[in-house]
Amino acid sequence: MCGIVGYVGSNSSLDVLIGGLRRLEYRGYDSAGVAIITDDGDLVTRKRAGKLVKLTSDLEHTPLADGKTGIGHTRWATHGGPTDGNAHPHLSADGRLALIHNGIIENFASLRDELLAEGFTFSSETDSEVAAKLLGREYLAGGGLAAALGRVVVRLEGAFTLLALHQDEPGVVVGARRNSPLVIGLGDGENFLGSDVAAFIEHTSRAMAIGQDQIVTITPTSVRITDFAGLDVDAEEYEVLWDASASDKGGWSSFMAKEISEQPDAVANTMLGRVHDGQVVLSELAELEDLLVGIDRIIVLGCGTASYSGMLGKYAIEKWAKVPVDIELSHEFRYRDPFLTPNTLVISISQSGETMDTLVAVQEAKAKGARTLSICNTQGATIARESDAVIYTHAGPEVAVASTKAFIAQITALYLFGLHLARVRQTLPASEIAAALVELSAIPGKIATVLKSKPEITELAGWMSDSRAILFLGRHVGYPVALEGALKLKELAYIHAEGFAAGELKHGPIALIEPGQPVFVIVPSPRHPNSLHAKVVSNIQEIKARGARVLVIAEEGDAAVLPYASEVLRIPLAGPLFEPLLTVIPLQIFAMELATAKGLDVDQPRNLAKSVTVE
Ligand code: M6R
Numbered sequence: 001m002c003g004i005v006g007y008v009g010s011n012s013s014l015d016v017l018i019g020g021l022r023r024l025e026y027r028g029y030d031s032a033g034v035a036i037i038t039d040d041g042d043l044v045t046r047k048r049a050g051k052l053v054k055l056t057s058d059l060e061h062t063p064l065a066d067g068k069t070g071i072g073h074t075r076w077a078t079h080g081g082p083t084d085g086n087a088h089p090h091l092s093a094d095g096r097l098a099l100i101h102n103g104i105i106e107n108f109a110s111l112r113d114e115l116l117a118e119g120f121t122f123s124s125e126t127d128s129e130v131a132a133k134l135l136g137r138e139y140l141a142g143g144g145l146a147a148a149l150g151r152v153v154v155r156l157e158g159a160f161t162l163l164a165l166h167q168d169e170p171g172v173v174v175g176a177r178r179n180s181p182l183v184i185g186l187g188d189g190e191n192f193l194g195s196d197v198a199a200f201i202e203h204t205s206r207a208m209a210i211g212q213d214q215i216v217t218i219t220p221t222s223v224r225i226t227d228f229a230g231l232d233v234d235a236e237e238y239e240v241l242w243d244a245s246a247s248d249k250g251g252w253s254s255f256m257a258k259e260i261s262e263q264p265d266a267v268a269n270t271m272l273g274r275v276h277d278g279q280v281v282l283s284e285l286a287e288l289e290d291l292l293v294g295i296d297r298i299i300v301l302g303c304g305t306a307s308y309s310g311m312l313g314k315y316a317i318e319k320w321a322k323v324p325v326d327i328e329l330s331h332e333f334r335y336r337d338p339f340l341t342p343n344t345l346v347i348s349i350s351q352s353g354e355t356m357d358t359l360v361a362v363q364e365a366k367a368k369g370a371r372t373l374s375i376c377n378t379q380g381a382t383i384a385r386e387s388d389a390v391i392y393t394h395a396g397p398e399v400a401v402a403s404t405k406a407f408i409a410q411i412t413a414l415y416l417f418g419l420h421l422a423r424v425r426q427t428l429p430a431s432e433i434a435a436a437l438v439e440l441s442a443i444p445g446k447i448a449t450v451l452k453s454k455p456e457i458t459e460l461a462g463w464m465s466d467s468r469a470i471l472f473l474g475r476h477v478g479y480p481v482a483l484e485g486a487l488k489l490k491e492l493a494y495i496h497a498e499g500f501a502a503g504e505l506k507h508g509p510i511a512l513i514e515p516g517q518p519v520f521v522i523v524p525s526p527r528h529p530n531s532l533h534a535k536v537v538s539n540i541q542e543i544k545a546r547g548a549r550v551l552v553i554a555e556e557g558d559a560a561v562l563p564y565a566s567e568v569l570r571i572p573l574a575g576p577l578f579e580p581l582l583t584v585i586p587l588q589i590f591a592m593e594l595a596t597a598k599g600l601d602v603d604q605p606r607n608l609a610k611s612v613t614v615e
Helices: 013-027 052-061 108-117 128-140 145-153 255-261 263-271 283-294 305-321 330-334 356-367 382-386 405-425 430-451 454-463 478-493 502-507 533-545 580-597
Strands: 003-008 031-038 043-049 067-075 097-105 158-166 173-178 183-186 191-194 206-209 214-218 223-227 237-239 297-302 325-329 344-350 371-376 389-392 469-474 496-501 518-522 549-555 567-571
Touching (some): 003 013, 003 097, 003 158, 013 031, 013 067, 013 191, 043 097, 067 097, 108 128, 128 145, 128 158, 145 173, 145 214, 145 223, 255 263, 263 405, 283 344, 283 371, 283 389, 297 305, 297 330, 297 356, 305 325, 305 478, 344 356, 371 382, 371 405, 405 430, 405 580, 430 567, 454 567, 454 580, 469 478, 478 496, 478 502, 478 580, 496 502, 502 533, 518 580, 533 549, 567 580
Parallel strands (some): 297 325, 297 344, 344 371, 469 496, 469 518, 549 567
Antiparallel strands (some): 003 067, 003 191, 031 043, 031 067, 158 173, 173 214, 183 191
C-alpha cells in the first residue's frame, strides 16, 4: 500500500520519480505527488487526487521546476479520503521540509493534539501530516535531517516508512522504516529509495535492504544506515534478478493478461535448479534441516490468494510427507494466542513478502519459539528476511493487483517443499517422488494448452457480464480453486461470488440456487483412483435439478458432465494434486474478461492495492 520513491543524483529527479511511480502505481492509486529541491534551491511540490495520469497531465500543462533531489508517492488512502489535500507529500510548518509516508501512525491523534496545542495547523486529515509537522519541529532543534528523523520515529506507534528532504540539505534524502517496506537502489553517482525494487529497476539492479527500525541517508555518492539511536549498521548489497522489461506491459492489453500468459514460465522457473536425478533438493532449507526430520506440525499462513495456495499445499504435504498441516489466515493466527512448539514449522506465503498481516504473524510465531519458512516472490522482502529460511518463487514481477502467476508459482514451491520433506523424512519411495516431479514438469505445457481456450472463455464472459452473482463449487483440491475463482471475480468484476466445498452444498448453500443461477463446477478426472468425480457429478445433478446454469471445468473427454452443463471448459489430464494448476486458469481468464466486458480496469480494481502493508 502506497508506493514510495526517493532520488539523489545528477539527473532530472522528476523523470526518475515519475518513472518510479509508474512502476509502483500498483501499490496504491488514489492520488500521487512529488516534492523536489530545485536547482535554484527551492522546495516545490505538486500532488493530485486520482491516478498517476492526473498528476502527469497536470505537470505537462503546468511544468514544475526540476532538480536533482526528490521524493514521490502514490497513495492508498487510510486516514482521509483521496483528495488533493490528503495526497502526499506533506510539508513542515515552515514549508521547507517535505515528507511522504506509507503505513499507519496509530498514535497520530495524541501527537496531533500536542502539535495543535503548540499552535500548529493542519491542511489534511492524514496521520502522515503529523509526522511532517513533527519532523519540521525537530529539524529546527538542530543536528540535521537524519538526527531529527531519529527523534521523531521513536515517538511513532504503528507501521511506517517515511522519506523526507529539506531545502537546506539539497542532495540528501532520508528514510526510516518499521514494519513497512523500504529498499535502497545503488547507482553510480546517484542513489535511490523505493517501496520495492520496481521503483528503480530501470536505473540499477544493485540493491540493499534496510532492516527493521533503521534510518537511511542517501546522497549521490554515499549511503549511511543507522538504527533509530543513530548507531551505524551494516547492510548487504544484492543483485536484483528481475529484468526491468519484465515489469512492462510488453504489448499486452493489461498486466493481468500478460501475467496469465506467463504462467507456464512461472512453474518452470520455480522448478529450475531444484530438481536433480528425480529428487527435489532445496539447499535454501539448510537452516531448517535439523527440524524437518522431527517436525510435529506445520502451520501455513497467508492472506487472500496466498492462503488458497496454502490450502493446496496442505493436501500435498500431508499426503507426501505425513505431517499434519493447518492452514490459517495470517490475521486470525496473529490474534488468537496460538499454541506452538519448537518442532512446529510455520510457513508463510506472500507474493510481495510485505503483507503486514503475514509479517506480524511470522513475528508472533518466532516469538512463540516456532521455526519459520517463507515462500516469497520478491527478493529481499521483509517477510523473507525475517524468516529462518525462504523458498523464492520465480514468477517474475507481478504488477496486476489480482494475483495469477504468483499463485501458480506458490503452489509449485509448496509441492517442491512437500516432495523435499518426503525425501528427508522417507515417507515416499524415490520412484513416487520422481513420478510426481514428472507430473509437475509437464504442467507448463498443459497450462499452455489451457491458455488456448481464451477466445471461448472471452465469449462466455461477454454473455455473462450482467450476472448479479456467480457461485463456484469444488471438492478436495477443487475447493481452493473454487475459492480462488470467486475471489478473482469479486475483486475484478465487482460481482458477488462465493466458492463452496461441493460437499457443503446440502448443508446450506443449495438454498441459493434458483432458475438461471450461474454455478461454475470444478470436476476432477474420473480416471484417478478413488476419484471424487461421481460425487461432483451428483452435486451437478442436484443444482441442475433446481434450475442452475451449470458451467463446468472438466478433463478432456469427460462425457459424464455433458447432459447437465451449459458450457464445458476443458483441461488436459493431470494427476489429482496437479489439477488445480490447470483448473484455475479458465477462472482467472473468465474474471479478467468479464471485468473487461464491463469496461473495468483489470490491473487496478477499485479500493484495492497490490501489497497490503497495513493491518
Ligand atoms: O503479497 P501477498 O501474496 O502477501 O498478498 C496477499 C493477498 O493480499 C493477495 O493474494 C490478494 O488476495 C490478491 N489481490 C488476490 O488476487
